[in-house]
Amino acid sequence: MSSLVLVGYATRYGSTQEVAEAVAATLRECGLEVDLQPMRKVRTLAGYSAVVLGAPLFMFRWHKDALRFLSRHREALTERPVAVFALGPTHDPYDEKEWQDSRAQLDKELAKFPWLTPVALEMFGGKYDPAKLRFPINLLAGKEPASDLRDWTAVRAWASNLAVKLQPALS
Numbered sequence: 001m002s003s004l005v006l007v008g009y010a011t012r013y014g015s016t017q018e019v020a021e022a023v024a025a026t027l028r029e030c031g032l033e034v035d036l037q038p039m040r041k042v043r044t045l046a047g048y049s050a051v052v053l054g055a056p057l058f059m060f061r062w063h064k065d066a067l068r069f070l071s072r073h074r075e076a077l078t079e080r081p082v083a084v085f086a087l088g089p090t091h092d093p094y095d096e097k098e099w100q101d102s103r104a105q106l107d108k109e110l111a112k113f114p115w116l117t118p119v120a121l122e123m124f125g126g127k128y129d130p131a132k133l134r135f136p137i138n139l140l141a142g143k144e145p146a147s148d149l150r151d152w153t154a155v156r157a158w159a160s161n162l163a164v165k166l167q168p169a170l171s
């Protein structure tokens with residue numbers, strides 16, 4: 001098997017893609033070979049030794065591309081180390097209840113895939129830009145102000161630790 005790591009992401013407004021880019025860049029800085037792809041474009045995991053999946057929560061669900069990816073690649077994912085991150089909380093200032101709720105939503109979604117045992121699992125803050133919302137979501141959304149809770153230091157630290165965890169599967 002190759003020593004290539006897939007960083008697969010799903011995104012609606014682009015913020016998870018930027019986090020996936022930072023994860024991929026950090027893994028590369030740690031010496032890993034990385035392929036960064038939108039999950040929906042990945043047809044096979046045959047060329048990868050490890051998989052990192054990142055997707056945002058929307059309306060209490062994980063992004064549908066991520067749910068589909070897990071269903072579609074079940075067998076290959078059970079044969080490789082898999083790490084997972086999600087983006088969710090957007091309330092500024094920090095709202096502990098929101099973080100707990102987002103984490104519970106992610107746990108509930110992942111519980112649909114009991115065979116999945118991630119080597120790392122993390123929730124990151126998300127980005128909220130009401131100007132990007134389209135009809136009818138813009139009507140349903142509240143009057144929350146724009147925010148960006150992505151903590152780049154936390155993202156890079158998570159990816160560095162992950163590089164150490166993945167190393168044995170890549171050599």
Ligand SMILES: Cc1cc2nc3c(=O)[nH]c(=O)nc-3n(C[C@H](O)[C@H](O)[C@H](O)COP(=O)(O)O)c2cc1C
Pocket residue numbers: 010011012013014015016017056057058059060061087088089090101102105125126127128133137141
């Ligand atoms: C309409 C809408 C619904 C959302 N629903 C949730 C949710 O149920 N739980 C949560 O934790 N975050 C929720 N979020 C926050 C998103 O996960 C966050 O904005 C994320 O950064 C979006 O990722 P993207 O830019 O990659 O699409 C929601 C955001 C929007 C705009």
